[in-house]
Amino acid sequence: MFQSSEIYGGLNGFWDYGPLGVELKRNIKDAWWKDMCQNHNELLQPEGAPSTFEMVGLDCTIIMHPQVWKCSGHYDLFHDYMVDCRATKKRYRFDQVRGKWVTRDAQRVFVTTMAEPDHEDEDLQRRALKIFNLRTKDLEKLSFDARVSTLDKITAEDRPFVLGPDANELGTLTDPREFNLMFKTYVGALSGEEGAAFLRPETAQGIFVNFKNVVDSTRIRVPFGVAQVGKSFRNEITPRNFTFRSREFEQMEIEFFCHPDASAQWYQYWRNRRLQWYKNLGLAGERLRLREHDADELSHYSCGTADIEYAFPFLPEGEYGELEGIAHRGDFDLRSHSEGKLDPKNRPLVVELNEQGQPKHRGSGKDLSYRDDLSNERFIPHVIEPSAGADRATLAFLCQAYDEDQAPDEDGKMQSRVVMRLHPRLAPIKAAVLPLVKKDGMPEVAAEVYGALKKKFNVFYDEKAAIGRRYRRQDEIGTPYCITIDSQTLQDRTVTIRDRDSLEQWRVAIDDCVAEIDKRVT
Numbered sequence: 001m002f003q004s005s006e007i008y009g010g011l012n013g014f015w016d017y018g019p020l021g022v023e024l025k026r027n028i029k030d031a032w033w034k035d036m037c038q039n040h041n042e043l044l045q046p047e048g049a050p051s052t053f054e055m056v057g058l059d060c061t062i063i064m065h066p067q068v069w070k071c072s073g074h075y076d077l078f079h080d081y082m083v084d085c086r087a088t089k090k091r092y093r094f095d096q097v098r099g100k101w102v103t104r105d106a107q108r109v110f111v112t113t114m115a116e117p118d119h120e121d122e123d124l125q126r127r128a129l130k131i132f133n134l135r136t137k138d139l140e141k142l143s144f145d146a147r148v149s150t151l152d153k154i155t156a157e158d159r160p161f162v163l164g165p166d167a168n169e170l171g172t173l174t175d176p177r178e179f180n181l182m183f184k185t186y187v188g189a190l191s192g193e194e195g196a197a198f199l200r201p202e203t204a205q206g207i208f209v210n211f212k213n214v215v216d217s218t219r220i221r222v223p224f225g226v227a228q229v230g231k232s233f234r235n236e237i238t239p240r241n242f243t244f245r246s247r248e249f250e251q252m253e254i255e256f257f258c259h260p261d262a263s264a265q266w267y268q269y270w271r272n273r274r275l276q277w278y279k280n281l282g283l284a285g286e287r288l289r290l291r292e293h294d295a296d297e298l299s300h301y302s303c304g305t306a307d308i309e310y311a312f313p314f315l316p317e318g319e320y321g322e323l324e325g326i327a328h329r330g331d332f333d334l335r336s337h338s339e340g341k342l343d344p345k346n347r348p349l350v351v352e353l354n355e356q357g358q359p360k361h362r363g364s365g366k367d368l369s370y371r372d373d374l375s376n377e378r379f380i381p382h383v384i385e386p387s388a389g390a391d392r393a394t395l396a397f398l399c400q401a402y403d404e405d406q407a408p409d410e411d412g413k414m415q416s417r418v419v420m421r422l423h424p425r426l427a428p429i430k431a432a433v434l435p436l437v438k439k440d441g442m443p444e445v446a447a448e449v450y451g452a453l454k455k456k457f458n459v460f461y462d463e464k465a466a467i468g469r470r471y472r473r474q475d476e477i478g479t480p481y482c483i484t485i486d487s488q489t490l491q492d493r494t495v496t497i498r499d500r501d502s503l504e505q506w507r508v509a510i511d512d513c514v515a516e517i518d519k520r521v522t
């Protein structure tokens, strides 16, 4: 992965995927699409599901009618709080500025930093010494609070005692202000507000506004899910941690429509199913967890939300980052797009009114209810939304796969190696085809094996360097199998297959090679 526009100095919060990265991310998106949508068998009731269900896909535009975002709540509510530094003109996300109270004699200062977790303490000490006009040897004159806290936990009265992350004097940070995260653009030749539109900050709304199209144009029946994978854009105030928080990223979202009476059960089902998906593909152990939101954390529409989280190595010890949220959204979205934006503060939900007593944001006026043709019941389906990030998943699988161990070289001597233990389904290259030597007809046979495999998988041909070195190159990029053509191949048309993780080697007939790799990587 590279920073976008790197030769021009890069653009903060935007990332490009190189030749291997694009394969890894595509494999993750394909695995999701196949497992959640394409290969779903609507005749079978999966374990833990309240009933059988159908799944279909959708591909919506990135720019939609601006009213979509008004009714979804994004126009009014999709913001983070930011603070500006009057001295340095820098801008920070309110809840991301971290710091500690530091005391000298009777004077207390909240010293802040934006340094990475590994350098946080060091940076806080350096800045504290500077603001108190002390030298390193005087460090013991300062007393540091044990706990790091974020700026949003500091009271307004204490703000004059805050040292901003890049400031040299106290009290330079402004009060927090709302900052809408949607990217604005203009459609057509109109550059004024009439032409204003937004790049979608999530793919989900495209599914809601197509609910009626899907129901009317297919024979699908509730319960069913609609899946979509695509780009989303958020003008994050402080994009950070590589691709974890970027301004352009891809989401893999499902909106699952069900009867209100069964929605609590479906919520449980999707939580468990999605957690299991990550486990099946290799994100197991203590680094992965499912965390149910507390009531005060729930979004305005949600009757229940759980996050699937991963302990990314760049986060402070004990902290987890969100990979996916699974939300029980009730009927908020379909009703908002039908009746007008609902007031999230009211229970039961009613349309939010402006000062004139009219709907603040008018809905489409279209009936988005569903009639069950067997029971004749008409209702507005409830929605369960498993919403995952393709880039965060890619980053998590990368972090999880990285390993260093010992493996023998061609002389049998143990050497340390870097190995990416990616699940074979996710590995960018499924197998490498390696003629043992570049003569005796081995490259020709290897080219034949390579040609047969290449029709089906992303495989790699390499005849350069010693065989041990070639194995190492493949281990480093996570190729699960290496196929070697040796002198025995020339006699009996068998090849050896080497397993990246167990280092086990076995012989297989050339004609069985495609089937052998196929059964292991799909």
Ligand code: GAP
Pocket: 201, 202, 203, 204, 234, 236, 243, 244, 245, 246, 247, 249, 251, 253, 322, 323, 324, 325, 385, 387, 388, 389, 390, 391, 392, 393
């Ligand atoms: N429709 C619901 C929704 O969009 P979200 O929690 O805001 O929910 C869902 O986003 C997922 O999208 C997150 O769990 C994360 O994986 C990914 N995501 C969100 N913001 C992101 C960002 N700035 N950079 C990378 N991925 C992001």
